Each structure stands twice: as structure tokens, then as C-alpha cells.
Amino acid sequence: MKPRPSIYIPELESFIDSSLVYKPNPIFSEMETYAKEKNIPIVTAATGAVLSHLLSLLKPSQVLELGTGLGYSTLWMAVGSPNSQFVTVDRHEEQAALLDEYAKKMGIWEQIHVKRITASVMDYLQENREEWIQSDLFFVDCDKITYPDIFRILWKDAKPGASFLFDNMLWHGRVLHPDPKKPSDLAVMSLWDEVKSQVFRYTLYPVGDGLLFFQKDKK
Template sequence: MKPRPSIYIEGLEPFIDSELVYKPNSVFSEMETYAKEKNIPIVSAATGAVLSQLVSFLKPKTILELGTGLGYSTLWMVLGSKSSKITTVDRHEEQAKALESYAKKMKLESQMDVTRVTGSVLEYLEEDRLWKDIDFFFVDCDKITYPTIFRTLWPKIKPGACIVYDNVLWHGRVLQPDPKKPSDMAVMELWNEVKSQVSEYTLFPMGDGLLFFRK
């Protein structure tokens, strides 16, 4: 598997995720192992724990997740707020349907309200009736879509709605972005949009960087 650079000194991030993060269910470790074997990107355990804590405090009625992956972050949010209705969107059907099997292993299938949508994130967002009343957005999809997603959501979401982006430190490449890499430029463009339009925001520098702000 191609290694993903960490924003931490060598060895620290794996130590944090394996030794310091409380995992409420052992299936999370199973998902992490599978993701590593199959080279499937998922949030770090520390990121999942903070995401779970955020929704446990905020108790959003509705959550829209853009980028399902294996359902790893979805299940962290489920455990943080089982009363939330979650819609998660991803174009990779075979990969994303693992969410159901892992939820079953966790014995969560009867305790959660999660709807999976297979398709393009940007195409889904074209219908603003589907998301303009959402309380909490978690964005963890193709990085080149990040600025477009911000420009689509920010003018139309309701006051009080929250947006969280993952990978905003982009493996440390925000320090020296490569102008030849569209993903680098997209992450930097997102930062420029947020800093120019959002009055308050919080960076959680765990995993690959988690950015939180509220309308």
C-alpha cells in the first residue's frame, strides 16, 4: 500500500490511534485493518472520535455526509448521536455498502437511521431541496470538489447549520502546495474561501486536519 504522509512526527499518529483513542467498539479496529489492506482512505481514529464528540454535543436532527468510504466516519457519528437521521453519499457502491455489514457487526442496524445514496456528490448537491435544511454536514470526498462544495452550501444552508471538512491539512502539503497538483490547489482554495467568508472557525489538528464552522 502506498503510504500516506502524516502531519505528525514518524510513528506518533499510529500510536495515537492505536493506544490513546478510546474506541467504543472493537469493529472500528477491524475496519481500520481492512482499509489499510485495501488502500481505502478513511478518517483517523482520533478524527472519528472528535467527529463523534461534536455530534454528541450538537445533537443535529439531520446529518449529510459527502463521502461514505467504508462507513467508518458514519458509524462514529451514529455512536455520537443515535437520534440523528444521516444521509451519506458516495459514488462507489461496492465499497460503501460495507457500512451495512459493519453496522450489523456492531449491532447498530436497529438503532440508527442511515440512508446511503450512490452517486456523484456534486450531482446530489444540484438539488438544494435535498440539503438546504440539513443541520450538520461532513465533507470527506474528492478534494478537488472542496471549493465547489463550499460555494454551493455556504450561501444556502440555514443559520446555525454546521460544516466539517476533513483533510484540510492535506498530509502537510498546505505548507508547500504543489501548483501542479489540483488537489493541493483545491485545498488551498477552500482555505481562502473559508478565511474570507466565515467569521469564526476551528481547526482540529488531528488526523489530517478537521475544520469546523457554523453558519
């Protein structure tokens, strides 16, 4: 994976993540180093901290994460809400399995509740509706090209009051000048159009690459 530009002025984002984010466990820094060495995309430390804080307030019973990576965001969320049940989906089994090892290193493996699924995100959503439909919170951080389709599926079937988080909604600053030849640029802009036309209230947290939060109205 080639390096992606930050939305921040040079060196500010790395300073935020290294010096201004409280990390409840030193293993998070170890995971960041590994991800950088192996070119594995993960959320920034600042984004992880916001995820953890939001889940500590929302206290969802069941969370569906689409895109496990190496489990960095999963563990941030689990630290914030250790009583939540997490289902995390990724097609890369070997990489996603690192989540288990890092949770054991943190000493929280026995306290958290995480079920990993190895599958295509779209296949999982289409074939396991009864499993995920009762989720209270959805965190989406997978292939950006799938974002509009994922939104349509989840928004239609999620229960009233469910919360949604989509990462990379500033798409490395390319939302300012999207390239019409790049499917990922078009997909992110399409999701913005969907959200702005269908969601009553939404909040963009300008951390990392842009974290979008909204909820489905309660009926």
C-alpha cells in the same frame, strides 16, 4: 491508493490511534485493518473520536455526509448522535455498502438512522437541493478538487446555524508548501481562502489530516 505522509512525527499518529483513542466498539479496529489492507482512505481513529464527540454535543437532526468510504466516519458520528438522521453520498456502491454490514456487526443497525445514496457528490448537490437544504450538519470528505465548489454551494444555501466539517485540511502537510501543479493542493488552499474570507469563526482540530469546523451565523 499510495500511502500518504502523516502530519505527525514518525509513529506518533499510529500510537495515538492504537493506544490513546477510546473506541466504543471493537469493530472500528476491524474496519481500520480492512481499510489498510484494501487501500481505502478513511479518517483516523482520533478524527473519528472527535467527530463522535462533536455530534454528541451538537445533536443535529439531519446530517449530510459527502464521501462514505466504507462507513467508518458515518458510524463514529452515528455512535455519537444515534438519534440523528444521516444521509451519506458516495459513487462507489459496493464499497459504501460495507457500512450496513459493519453496523450490523456492531449491533447498532436497528438503532441508527442512515440513508445511503449512490451518486456523484456534485450531481447529488445540484439535483437534490430540497433534500439536503434542511441539514443541520455537513461533513465533507470526498474528492479534494471539489472542495471549493462544495463550499460555495453549501455555504450559500445551508440554513442559518448549520455546522460544517471538512476533513484533510492540512492535506498531509502540503498546505505548508503546496505544489502549484497539483489540482488537489490548489483546491485545499482555495477552500482555506474561501473560509478565511467568508466565515466569521472557524476552528482547526489538528487530528488526523486536519479537521476544520465552522458554523453559518444564525440570522
